Amino acid sequence: xxxxxxxxxxxxxxxxxxxxxxxxxxxxxxxxxxxxxxxxxxxxxxxxxxxxxxxxxxxxxxxxxxxxxxxxxxxxxxxxxxxxxxxxxxxxxxxxxxxxxxxxxxxxxxxxxxxxxxxxxxxxxxxxxxxxxxxxxxxxxxxxxxxxxxxxxxxxxxxxxxxxxxxxxxxxxxxxxxxxxxxxxxxxxxxxxxxxxxxxxxxxxxxxxxxxxxxxxxxxxxxxxxxxxxxxxxxxxxxxxxxxxxxxxxxxxxxxxxxxxxxxxxxxxxxxxxxxxxxxxxxxxxxxxxxxxxxxxxxxxxxxxxxxxxxxxxxxxxxxxxxxxxxxxxxxxxxxxxxxxxxxxxxxxxxxxxxxxxxxxxxxxxxxxxxxxxxxxxxxxxxxxxxxxxxxxxxxxxxxxxxxxxxxxxxxxxxxxxxxxxxxxxxxxxxxxxxxxxxxxxxxxxxxxxxxxxxxxxxxxxxxxxxxxxxxxxxxxxxxxxxxxxxxxxxxxxxxxxxxxxxxxxxxxxxxxxxxxxxxxxxxxxxxxxxxxxxxxxxxxxxxxxxxxxxxxxxxxxxxxxxxxxxxxxxxxxxxxxx
Numbered sequence: 001x002x003x004x005x006x007x008x009x010x011x012x013x014x015x016x017x018x019x020x021x022x023x024x025x026x027x028x029x030x031x032x033x034x035x036x037x038x039x040x041x042x043x044x045x046x047x048x049x050x051x052x053x054x055x056x057x058x059x060x061x062x063x064x065x066x067x068x069x070x071x072x073x074x075x076x077x078x079x080x081x082x083x084x085x086x087x088x089x090x091x092x093x094x095x096x097x098x099x100x101x102x103x104x105x106x107x108x109x110x111x112x113x114x115x116x117x118x119x120x121x122x123x124x125x126x127x128x129x130x131x132x133x134x135x136x137x138x139x140x141x142x143x144x145x146x147x148x149x150x151x152x153x154x155x156x157x158x159x160x161x162x163x164x165x166x167x168x169x170x171x172x173x174x175x176x177x178x179x180x181x182x183x184x185x186x187x188x189x190x191x192x193x194x195x196x197x198x199x200x201x202x203x204x205x206x207x208x209x210x211x212x213x214x215x216x217x218x219x220x221x222x223x224x225x226x227x228x229x230x231x232x233x234x235x236x237x238x239x240x241x242x243x244x245x246x247x248x249x250x251x252x253x254x255x256x257x258x259x260x261x262x263x264x265x266x267x268x269x270x271x272x273x274x275x276x277x278x279x280x281x282x283x284x285x286x287x288x289x290x291x292x293x294x295x296x297x298x299x300x301x302x303x304x305x306x307x308x309x310x311x312x313x314x315x316x317x318x319x320x321x322x323x324x325x326x327x328x329x330x331x332x333x334x335x336x337x338x339x340x341x342x343x344x345x346x347x348x349x350x351x352x353x354x355x356x357x358x359x360x361x362x363x364x365x366x367x368x369x370x371x372x373x374x375x376x377x378x379x380x381x382x383x384x385x386x387x388x389x390x391x392x393x394x395x396x397x398x399x400x401x402x403x404x405x406x407x408x409x410x411x412x413x414x415x416x417x418x419x420x421x422x423x424x425x426x427x428x429x430x431x432x433x434x435x436x437x438x439x440x441x442x443x444x445x446x447x448x449x450x451x452x453x454x455x456x457x458x459x460x461x462x463x464x465x466x467x468x469x470x471x472x473x474x475x476x477x478x479x480x481x482x483x484x485x486x487x488x489x490x491x492x493x494x495x496x497x498x499x500x501x502x503x504x505x506x507x508x509x510x511x512x513x514x515x516x517x518x519x520x521x522x523x524x525x526x527x528x529x530x531x532x533x534x535x536x537x538x539x540x541x542x543x544x545x546x547x548x549x550x551x552x553x554x555x556x557x558x559x560x561x562x563x564x565x566x567x568x569x570x571x572x573x574x575x576x577x578x579x
Contacts, residue, residue, distance in 0.1 A: 189215025
């Protein structure tokens with residue numbers, strides 16, 4: 001990769017150099033903290049290309065008012081040849097308008113960096129553990145899992161692009177009662193495979209056809225040995241075999257979306273290794289767990305089977321919860337919360353930061369688990385930031401009508417069915433076209449519609465249109481005459497040049513959908529640029545009789561295509577060249 005600063009990073013460095021100069025002049029105290037200084041495009045593009053709040057946030061240290069400090073900063077910036085104009089707005093914001101050559105050089109930077117344009121060293125190689133999907137190993141993946149799976153995987157790609165080392169982790173919930181139900185369901189299918197008429201699937205067992213092959217494999221492996229045996233003889237064995245079969249199925253389903261985890265952690269193994277006991281000991285030592293009795297449910301008479309039982313409780317009320325939470329059940333087994341504490345403690349041992357992608361129905365547990373993880377990690381002498389991103393469910397529609405259940409699953413629409421119908425890239429990009437905590441409708445008809453209203457098509461069409469133009473031009477793109485590019489072309493460069501800044505901002509916020517939003521804006525800008533040529537032939541990319549201008553505009557188009565590819569690469573979506 002070529003050593004080259006992208007435009008926004010370069011101007012941030014120039015602002016920093018000006019502040020260094022002001023420290024030497026005594027305008028600012030030495031070593032003035034600059035963590036809150038920003039350099040970014042103004043909200044209103046008519047105000048300029050870049051804006052900085054440096055005078056606003058540093059005026060107090062300079063013992064002056066923001067406008068007075070802004071004047072000194074502007075005086076230095078006016079000596080920069082790449083700054084065409086600088087002005088002070090409002091109470092002290094500084095707006096900068098860049099010279100056209102600055103944008104032309106950014107086009108060269110995109111070409112020079114190629115597939116690496118927009119990559120960042122912001123992460124400094126720190127390790128981030130991202131846990132996502134973690135569906136119970138009791139059946140195939142369904143569309144309820146899909147959005148979190150895509151958001152998590154795209155976040156991993158984004159963090160890697162921003163310079164982090166990422167561990168993609170899946171937590172296998174193989175220690176709860178649901179895997180005993182799975183084993184019993186598989187045993188029923190095993191008896192079926194041996195020729196027994198099992199009739200209707202009993203209430204409480206998993207009814208989907210996906211367990212038939214599992215029963216057949218069990219029959220092939222064990223014959224009739226466990227057909228009439230007591231449950232105690234086969235439950236553990238069938239649980240182990242069934243979970244393994246379900247995880248193979250889940251991996252295959254995720255692979256259809258291009259998702260591959262680095263690590264699968266077993267809840268059963270965690271408990272066998274006594275990790276929950278170790279976590280409890282840490283928290284007791286810190287006074288955050290005590291033995292107490294939970295209050296009866298509020299607002300109604302206690303259930304007949306409710307009785308006050310002393311349980312180990314986490315002091316979650318100290319962290320804003322409405323009551324302290326048990327880490328064990330009355331039978332001595334671990335609650336989900338108790339097991340999760342230990343699991344996160346384990347993850348934190350090998351990571352600098354933790355991120356979980358959860359369904360929005362888990363919102364109520366976020367505060368308490370974050371508090372407990374903070375207590376555990378700080379108690380161990382480490383400060384490991386832990387973030388939880390909540391993802392809303394997806395409502396499946398076909399021409400506006402709810403989609404019926406899948407016969408294979410018995411209760412839901414499988415992810416495989418959806419991907420096989422509309423394709424991986426459509427599913428992945430569509431899942432990122434709204435903020436994860438916003439409700440989403442996925443209409444089979446609309447996501448494959450060839451229209452401007454379909455963001456997947458609109459973006460892919462922009463990339464395909466660029467490639468079609470490059471193929472048909474008859475002139476090779478080159479950078480020899482970029483001075484021929486005027487204001488309309490440079491406006492497109494300004495849009496594309498936001499990419500490195502958006503990558504860093506999205507990575508910092510842990511929000512991969514920002515990349516999808518940026519790509520939508522860039523595609524719209526390119527289509528607008530293209531359509532202007534329909535109204536005015538002089539604005540078309542290919543100019544008959546003017547190969548120099550054609551080559552320069554083709555160079556511009558090629559770099560826009562490069563930025564689209566880079567953005568899609570972050571999101572795990574292929575950039576198509578033909579449509």
